[in-house]
Amino acid sequence: MTPDETRTAEGILFTDFYQLTMAQLYFRYGMHERDAQFDHFFRSYPDYGTHQAGYCINAGLEWLVEWMQTARFGEDEIAFLRSQTSASGRPLFADDFLDWLKRHGTFDSLNLAAIPEGRVVHPNIPLVTVR
Known part of the structure; x- marks a missing residue:
């Protein structure tokens, strides 16, 4: 991968546009202040x-937190x-x-609750809850 491709694949843009457009909607309606x-989960076993x-x-x-x-x-x-x-x-x-994202677009103020690594997990049960 080129450095630009690596930065996109590993950086903050490692998401889909749905997430970013929903974040913009939350911002537009002031929901980003609430x-x-x-919940992050999976729907079915492999x-x-x-x-x-x-x-x-x-x-x-550990990778997610880092x-x-x-x-x-x-x-x-x-x-x-x-x-775009x-x-x-x-x-x-x-x-x-975009100006708000540049100033506040970090994960510093979030709290995570997660099932510990190495535990057995099942579909539709939150692995990580983000607040």
Whole structure:
């Protein structure tokens, strides 16, 4: 991967546009100033063809926390988002939202509650709750 591809694959933009457009909607309606809770979970066990897994082991929490401590919306990320347009050519993200992201777009004020690594986990049960 090129350095730009690596930064996108590992940085704050390692998400989909749905998440970013919903964040903009929360910002637009002032919901970013209220407490909120989101749960991260999986919907079904992995299917390995002839073998259907009957359980999963929770893993990756340490990586998630380390990523959250370093991921930031810097100049390059804001410039990329500013360059994105709809099919009609209109900007996808408003300047005031992008300015807010640049100033406040970190995970520093979030609280995590998570199932410890190495525990057996099941579908539709929150692995991580973000507040």
